[in-house]
Amino acid sequence: MNPDLPLQLLGGLSAREFLRDYWQRKPLLIRQAKPGFESPISPDELAGLSLEDEVESRLVVEHGEQPWELRRGPFTEETFQDLPERDWTLLVQAVDQFVPDVAELLKEFQFLPSWRIDDVMISFAAPGGGVGPHYDNYDVFLLQAHGRRRWKIGQMCDNQSPILPHGDLRILADFQQTDEWVLEPGDMLYLPPRLAHFGTAEDDCMTFSVGFRAPSAAEVLTHFTDFLAQFLPDEARYSDAASEPVEDPHQIQRDALVRLKALLDEHMGDERLLLTWFGQFMTEPRYPELVSGTEVEEEPFLGALEDGAVLVRNPSARLAWSEVEDQLVLFASGQSRLLPGHLRDLLKLICAADALYLDNLGPWLADDEGRTLVWELVKQGSLEFADD
Numbered sequence: 001m002n003p004d005l006p007l008q009l010l011g012g013l014s015a016r017e018f019l020r021d022y023w024q025r026k027p028l029l030i031r032q033a034k035p036g037f038e039s040p041i042s043p044d045e046l047a048g049l050s051l052e053d054e055v056e057s058r059l060v061v062e063h064g065e066q067p068w069e070l071r072r073g074p075f076t077e078e079t080f081q082d083l084p085e086r087d088w089t090l091l092v093q094a095v096d097q098f099v100p101d102v103a104e105l106l107k108e109f110q111f112l113p114s115w116r117i118d119d120v121m122i123s124f125a126a127p128g129g130g131v132g133p134h135y136d137n138y139d140v141f142l143l144q145a146h147g148r149r150r151w152k153i154g155q156m157c158d159n160q161s162p163i164l165p166h167g168d169l170r171i172l173a174d175f176q177q178t179d180e181w182v183l184e185p186g187d188m189l190y191l192p193p194r195l196a197h198f199g200t201a202e203d204d205c206m207t208f209s210v211g212f213r214a215p216s217a218a219e220v221l222t223h224f225t226d227f228l229a230q231f232l233p234d235e236a237r238y239s240d241a242a243s244e245p246v247e248d249p250h251q252i253q254r255d256a257l258v259r260l261k262a263l264l265d266e267h268m269g270d271e272r273l274l275l276t277w278f279g280q281f282m283t284e285p286r287y288p289e290l291v292s293g294t295e296v297e298e299e300p301f302l303g304a305l306e307d308g309a310v311l312v313r314n315p316s317a318r319l320a321w322s323e324v325e326d327q328l329v330l331f332a333s334g335q336s337r338l339l340p341g342h343l344r345d346l347l348k349l350i351c352a353a354d355a356l357y358l359d360n361l362g363p364w365l366a367d368d369e370g371r372t373l374v375w376e377l378v379k380q381g382s383l384e385f386a387d388d
């Protein structure tokens with residue numbers, strides 16, 4: 001993909017310009033980012049998804065005296081029959097994992113690393129519906145899919161920004177509006193993390209939120225150190241060999257801190273372990289139970305491919321690859337595999353192709369390591385036969 005090509009999705013900006021001037025920094029309104037866009041899912045189908053056990057959904061209902069009541073799914077048919085005419089929003093998480101046509105939309109975001117993508121959340125709101133003024137810690141592209149939504153944006157926030165005393169929803173007590181637009185189908189609004197925003201449905205309206213994720217510094221430190229600790233023997237300890245005699249035995253001297261920092265650097269500075277942890281962490285599926293894998297012997301597995309079977313990525317799996325010196329590493333749904341350098345094109349194919357079958361896999365099936373890799377990914381559940 002040429003990063004200097006103007007993209008319709010970005011209102012004619014190139015990926016390079018967008019990353020330089022807007023990403024993580026400034027909001028961007030893009031009129032007709034997707035001209036003629038029609039939602040691949042209807043409001044009824046969205047409501048249908050929210051009845052399913054494995055789907056994460058929420059309803060935000062606004063009331064006069066007790067504004068913004070949050071209910072969590074799964075819901076029932078009656079839930080929807082009992083809703084008022086106006087002022088409520090249904091939000092369904094990770095619809096891309098359940099509706100392939102929604103996952104297709106993510107292909108338009110390939111100018112960003114796929115491992116930064118969280119999910120496509122879809123909201124349906126009755127007229128007047130909205131989830132209140134708030135901020136998120138993530139980048140989001142809000143694509144209007146049906147009806148019209150009025151978006152107001154405000155100030156940059158942080159965890160000191162006053163929040164209304166409201167159990168589950170983090171509604172801002174103070175919203176300082178800076179801009180306001182009505183989005184029509186096909187229009188899109190990019191919001192950087194921490195920017196206050198407030199959307200209200202003008203009529204029956206559906207909005208797709210393509211959300212990104214970034215681990216917090218606290219997550220990186222706690223998870224990485226937990227991961228590292230597994231490899232550290234008990235005898236790897238603070239050491240003060242060759243130290244000077246102490247002046248006051250009750251004082252912790254600077255020299256101890258220097259030794260501690262050296263201990264941290266020695267272990268935390270291992271780039272290979274850092275990459276292994278990071279790749280595993282970032283490819284951890286949102287719903288690990290949906291990447292369950294299957295028992296299949298090598299012979300029937302190869303036989304099926306030879307008979308024309310098609311492999312696809314499990315929509316709940318996450319894949320990424322990287323280089324380690326002259327080797328490669330594939331991260332698949334929280335696991336990593338070190339692989340020889342000659343498999344580079346296979347790794348790229350596995351991460352990017354819509355489907356894997358005899359024609360595009362052919363040469364790789366004749367390679368012991370290539371064949372084993374594809375087979376293991378099927379057993380692990382990151383790849384699956386298309387008709388499963």
Ligand code: SIN
Binds near residue numbers: 123130197207209
């Ligand atoms: C919505 O689509 O109603 C809410 C999206 C958001 O503000 O994050």
Ligand code: CO
Binds near residue numbers: 134136197
């Ligand atoms: Co938001």
